[in-house]
Amino acid sequence: MYTGRRLHRCRPAHQPEKKEQYNNMKKLLFTTFALLGALLSSARQQPADLIISSVKVIDVKTGSITPDQSIIVRHDTIIGVVSNRHAKKFTARQTYNGSGKYAMPGLWDMHMHFGGGDTLAAENERFLSLYLAHGITTIRDCAADISYLVLRWRDEINNGALQGPTIFTSGPKLEGYKSVWLGDLEIGTTTELHQALDSLKKLQVDFVKITDNTIKPELYLEAVKAARKRGFAISGHVPYSLTLQQVSEAGLSAVEHLSYVWKAGVKDEAALSRSIAAGAIKGRDINRYILEHFDTAAALKAYRFMAQHGTAVTPTLSLGHILAYFDQDNHQNDPYLKYIGKGLQRTYEMRIKRVLQDDSAAIAWRKLIYEKSSSILPLLQKAGVRIMAGTDAGYLNSFTYPGIGLHRELALMVKYGLTPLQALQASVINSPAYLHKTNYGAIAPGKKADILLLNANPLEDITNTQRINAVVVKGKLINQEGIEEMLK
Structure with missing residues (x-):
């Protein structure tokens, strides 16, 4: 019978103690599950050596830019390019905050020279640090007189025993008898040609270079065909008695x-080449003839033929610009000279003495020739010719500096008609394509971890390639402190 009183269940006196045990058990289970979750998550993470986070990745092929990306590197290879959120799937020994930075492939200088003999070996070796400090992770040595050293440096860099940019080298170049160049393989017969190519094969050179100082034109063509048959890529100066069509x-x-390609833009290059071979036109008259007979339609036709046959061009605008305008800047007070050894600076003297002999008429002439020949750059681009970025820097070539020289070359390419994107493509896409290296040219999985981090967008202003934040070479990060240490 209801009495109006509320009934209460009796609670044991030890209930609070049980509640505390229950709460402790809950905490233990929560901690255990959290640790298990962390362990499982860690087990699912992929190992890496370097993660660069929060960068804006430039696609140098298209010009598109993807923000908030993380670049995942293992050993010397990019294994992932993912959003920052998905970067949690990876764990790395080293991380680098690239917030606000632009990431692109490391630059290539496709035409430089080591040289000057054994006594300048140490001065030449310093080029390696200069290149890396300026974001240039690959160089192509276009023949020198210290090839045995260059080949050793190349192999030591590839093996990780020496820090430097990847080197591709021609070894000693092919030439005729009594060439002006030092360290050549001089040939005058078919037998000597094949002996020279056998020698280059034993040296395991990366390509063959042939120049035009004293080599006989017919042997030049034979050398190109023989080297191609052996599977070599071939670069060269072109004898003016041959046409671009013949060598292509x-x-x-x-x-x-560029001067060799400019000649191909005349209305009848074959007639000009015959006149040069016969000695009817020579010296300064060759350039005068080209000036008077250059034809845009003929040039485009010749350049399209060149493109169809896969013949690329390295314009090397830098040295010509320095020499053409030497009266306006003699470079004697360049701050960059502090990085160039005195012995190498002495190798500059030959070209300096030559340009100092010019009177006002000769100075005006060399400027005119430089401007006219450089103006064909957009025609080559329009015709589909693969243009590569190279400086002619190093030994002998006055004030064309290893490192900063490539940035100046890119700026000249833009000045004379390429877009910033096309100039970058000339360095980082067209250059590896020449050597059939498919694991370069993009920030993408499977590509070499040669990476340039910039503080500003080079597609807006090509000089922003000089605003370097960090460099990655073969997966190894060089930060600002490391760059400064290299420059010391």
Whole structure:
């Protein structure tokens, strides 16, 4: 019977103690599950050596930029390019905050020279640090007189025993008898040609270079064909007695220097080449003839033929610009000279003495020739010719500096008609393509971990390639402190 009183269940006196045990058990279970979750998550994470986070990745092929990306590196290879959120799937020994930075592939200088003999070996070796400090992670040595050293440096860098940019080298170049160049393989017969190519094969050179100082034109064509048959890429100066069509058909992979390609823009290059071979036109008259007979339609036709046959060009605008405008800047007070050894500076003297002999008329002439020949750059681009970025820096070539020289070359390419994107493509896409290296040219999985981090967008202003934040070479990060240490 209801009495109006509320009934209460009796509680044991020890209830609070049980509640505390229950709460402790809950805490233990929560901690255990959290640790298990962390362990499982850690087990699912992929190992890496370096993660660069929060960068804006430049696609140098298209010009598109993807923000908030993390670049995942293992050993010397990029294994992932993911959003920052997905970067949690990876764990790395080293991380680098790239917030606000632009990431692109490391730069290539496709035409430089080591040289000057054994006594300048140490001065040449310093180039390696200069290149890396300026974001140049690959260089192509276009023949020198210290090839045995260059080949050793190349192999030591590849093996990790020496820090420096990847080197591709021609070893000693092919030339005729009594060439002006030191360290050449001089040939005058078919037998000597094949002996020279056998020698280059034993040296395991990366490509073959042939120049035009004294080599016989018919042997030049034979050398191109023979080297191509052996599987070599071939670069060269082109004898003016040959046409661009002849050397392209023979299999020349790349023409070094724009002047040889400018000649192909005349209305009848074959007639000009015959006149040069006969000695009817020579010296300064050759450039005068080109000036008077250059034809845009003929040039485009010749350059399209060149593109169809896969013949590239390395314009090397830098040295020509320095020499053409030497009256306005003699470079004697360049701050960068502090990085160049005195012995190498002495190798500059030959070219300096030559330009100092010019009177006002000769100075005006060399400027005119430089401007006219450089103006063909957009025509080559329009015709589909692969243009590569190279400086002619190093030994002998006055004030064309290893390192900063490539940034100046890119700026000249833009000045004379390329877009910043096309100039970057000339360095980081077209250059490895020449050597059939497919694991370069992009910030993407499977590509070499040669990376340049910039403080500003180079597509807006090509000089922003000089605003370097950090460099990654073969997966190894060089931060600002490391760059400064290299420059010391």
